[in-house]
Amino acid sequence: MQAGISEGAFKQEVLESTTPVLVHFWAPWCGICRLIEPSLNLLLKEWGTQLKLVGVNADENLKLASMYRITTLPTVLLFQGGQVLYRLDCYQRREELKSILQEILVPAASTARKI
Numbered sequence: 001m002q003a004g005i006s007e008g009a010f011k012q013e014v015l016e017s018t019t020p021v022l023v024h025f026w027a028p029w030c031g032i033c034r035l036i037e038p039s040l041n042l043l044l045k046e047w048g049t050q051l052k053l054v055g056v057n058a059d060e061n062l063k064l065a066s067m068y069r070i071t072t073l074p075t076v077l078l079f080q081g082g083q084v085l086y087r088l089d090c091y092q093r094r095e096e097l098k099s100i101l102q103e104i105l106v107p108a109a110s111t112a113r114k115i
Helices: 007-015 031-050 062-067 094-114
Strands: 021-026 052-057 075-080 083-089
Touching (some): 007 021, 031 052
16 A cells, blocks of 8 residues: 655655655545556555555645646656656556566666676
């Protein structure tokens, strides 16, 4: 299940995380945001401890939404090492994000094991 975080916890939970983090920007009035949450939770379950999922209410965290130029909801950002690796505006399909995670995170893990 995705944890809800605020601006105060963002640095520790996302930017300083040693695990890649999916950040789901959402709002209570956004119907699609609520619809995709189960899909994101399934992804989290599939990736286990290799991935962390947090939700940010864009209405309550305007500074973060502005900093990351969130103009449409839902928006999902993939962070690793404090940097945005990938951005999905208007995310709708789990398969799309799963493919992106495979492409970005699996090669990095394979390279790390070979060294």
